[in-house]
Amino acid sequence: MNWSKYSAPQAFYPLAGRLIPWFAVVAVALMGVGLYMGFFVAPTDFQQGESYRIIFVHVPAAWMSMFLYVVMAIWAGVGMGLNARLSFMMAQAIAPTGAMFTFLALLTGAMWGKPTWGAWWVWDARLTSELILLFQYAGVMLLRTSIDDMRRADRSSAVFSLVGVVNVPIIYFSVQWWNTLHQGASVSMSTGSKMAATMLMAMLIMTVAFWFYSIAVILARVRCIVVERDSLPVWDEKPAVIQEAVEAR
Amino acid sequence: MQWGSASEFFAMGGYGLYVWTSFLATALCMLWEVLALWRRRVAARAEQRAALLGGMDETAT
Amino acid sequence: MNRSSMWEAVSGIVKRDLLLAMRRRSDAAMSVFFLVIVASLFPLGVGPEPAVLRTIGPGVLWVAALLACLLSLSRVFTADYVDGALEQMVLVPQPLAVLVAGKVFAHWLISGLPVVLLSPLLGLQFGLDGAPLGVLVLSLLLGTPTLSMIGAIGAALVLGVRGSGLLVALLVLPLYVPVLSFGAGAVTGSMAGIGGEANLSLLGASLVLSLFLAPWATAAAIRIALE
Numbered sequence: 001m002n003w004s005k006y007s008a009p010q011a012f013y014p015l016a017g018r019l020i021p022w023f024a025v026v027a028v029a030l031m032g033v034g035l036y037m038g039f040f041v042a043p044t045d046f047q048q049g050e051s052y053r054i055i056f057v058h059v060p061a062a063w064m065s066m067f068l069y070v071v072m073a074i075w076a077g078v079g080m081g082l083n084a085r086l087s088f089m090m091a092q093a094i095a096p097t098g099a100m101f102t103f104l105a106l107l108t109g110a111m112w113g114k115p116t117w118g119a120w121w122v123w124d125a126r127l128t129s130e131l132i133l134l135f136q137y138a139g140v141m142l143l144r145t146s147i148d149d150m151r152r153a154d155r156s157s158a159v160f161s162l163v164g165v166v167n168v169p170i171i172y173f174s175v176q177w178w179n180t181l182h183q184g185a186s187v188s189m190s191t192g193s194k195m196a197a198t199m200l201m202a203m204l205i206m207t208v209a210f211w212f213y214s215i216a217v218i219l220a221r222v223r224c225i226v227v228e229r230d231s232l233p234v235w236d237e238k239p240a241v242i243q244e245a246v247e248a249r
Numbered sequence: 250m251q252w253g254s255a256s257e258f259f260a261m262g263g264y265g266l267y268v269w270t271s272f273l274a275t276a277l278c279m280l281w282e283v284l285a286l287w288r289r290r291v292a293a294r295a296e297q298r299a300a301l302l303g304g305m306d307e308t309a310t
Numbered sequence: 311m312n313r314s315s316m317w318e319a320v321s322g323i324v325k326r327d328l329l330l331a332m333r334r335r336s337d338a339a340m341s342v343f344f345l346v347i348v349a350s351l352f353p354l355g356v357g358p359e360p361a362v363l364r365t366i367g368p369g370v371l372w373v374a375a376l377l378a379c380l381l382s383l384s385r386v387f388t389a390d391y392v393d394g395a396l397e398q399m400v401l402v403p404q405p406l407a408v409l410v411a412g413k414v415f416a417h418w419l420i421s422g423l424p425v426v427l428l429s430p431l432l433g434l435q436f437g438l439d440g441a442p443l444g445v446l447v448l449s450l451l452l453g454t455p456t457l458s459m460i461g462a463i464g465a466a467l468v469l470g471v472r473g474s475g476l477l478v479a480l481l482v483l484p485l486y487v488p489v490l491s492f493g494a495g496a497v498t499g500s501m502a503g504i505g506g507e508a509n510l511s512l513l514g515a516s517l518v519l520s521l522f523l524a525p526w527a528t529a530a531a532i533r534i535a536l537e
Binding site: 039040043044049050051053054057058061096097100103104107108111112114115213217220221223224227228 | 251252258261262263264267268270271272274275278279282283286289290293294296297
């Protein structure tokens with residue numbers, strides 16, 4: 001099978017359309033299983049009580065936020081290297097979903113932090129990196145919307161997302177380092193060394209569910225972008241609809 | 250199964266506000282994203298259709 | 311192309327930019343004034359308590375230096391972009407990244423170095439003295455070139471883009487976070503008696519890293535903007 005033919009938007013468009021329902025169904029099914037395990041199988045944490053159950057959305061959202069940024073940067077890099085339009089469209093489609101998960105990771109982190117540490121927010125390395133990551137997602141999207149020329153918008157936001165990939169680990173390190181200096185602010189984030197197997201399982205299932213959700217949503221967004229950018233060709237319109245449109249006038 | 254009753258389940262051992270806000274926010278964000286994409290797709294295709302019809306207009310006249 | 315022609319090109323660019331800056335001295339003075347004003351507003355805002363000022367001093371001075379650098383970023387490439395000199399730079403045989411490094415160095419001499427030279431005075435305003443004051447100057451000396459290097463990427467990305475002034479801040483400030491925490495950390499560490507050496511070495515490492523990576527990213531951004 002020749003995969004390279006799907007690098008053309010018009011070939012990719014119907015393929016993505018066929019794949020989306022499968023990813024969506026798997027995502028919903030896994031979310032159902034993960035939520036059931038998280039709420040009804042996983043035991044109560046002896047230290048944190050029931051509040052720990054927030055990790056079943058918090059950790060998957062945080063993982064997806066970082067993972068999607070890296071994937072976005074990879075597509076941006078591929079787009080720069082191969083001059084492939086579809087790669088840039090993928091990068092464009094990933095940014096909003098990544099930003100959403102970053103926001104959710106911050107929000108659910110605050111919801112977890114309040115009962116666990118007694119504070120909505122602490123200047124911990126993970127929280128700070130996540131906050132900066134949100135700023136970088138915003139930067140990528142704002143840079144794109146500020147540039148009218150599509151080719152330049154693609155490439156400029158690609159350069160910025162690649163620079164950001166270097167930045168996030170450095171920030172993580174710098175804040176961890178900074179916290180060793182400011183002892184007062186450091187908080188142990190460990191969830192306890194022994195996590196029950198069912199807790200871990202539920203968390204992993206939710207992560208895979210979020211992953212499939214992201215793929216489905218991103219593919220759907222790529223399809224929108226393809227239609228918006230290459231406005232004319234009606235690739236997936238049913239012949240009858242076109243017929244009707246012609247007859248209507 | 251650790252829940253004696255439905256109200257115990259919703260109380261989440263006193264952490265209900267935090268737990269349910271987290272899950273509800275996540276669900277709402279996801280639903281909103283799917284809905285926004287749906288509307289974006291409808292709008293894009295409507296525009297596409299209009300362009301198609303407009304193009305035929307030009308050839309007809 | 312040999313090494314000496316590359317060196318000539320870079321020193322030519324630095325000289326030219328310095329000459330242009332000398333003709334418009336008020337531009338360069340502005341970022342220094344900005345720094346002084348911002349640094350002076352904080353004591354008026356938080357009160358004259360010496361202990362409080364000493365605690366927030368390193369952070370405030372570093373943030374002020376960072377904002378001063380940010381404000382001057384639009385001057386790095388805009389004039390050359392408007393009058394077409396940037397297009398000439400893309401066409402010459404010397405690699406664009408090297409020329410960019412020259413331009414950034416000139417920018418640092420004009421707007422970064424005055425900040426470094428002025429910082430001891432501002433440090434005194436915040437009750438810093440002795441070793442911490444020396445560490446403050448040293449940290450700014452190592453950190454401000456990094457700020458110029460990273461800032462140049464943002465400045466090149468927003469060339470000719472509407473609303474570029476605000477956009478460049480949104481792009482560049484997240485990238486400044488590590489430099490800020492190392493720089494202010496060095497001074498705080500020296501005040502706490504654990505010394506600023508480790509943070510200063512990290513600042514040096516950031517400078518080397520940005521020296522190797524930023525000019526390439528900036529050159530790529532300039533090429534994209536000129537296409």
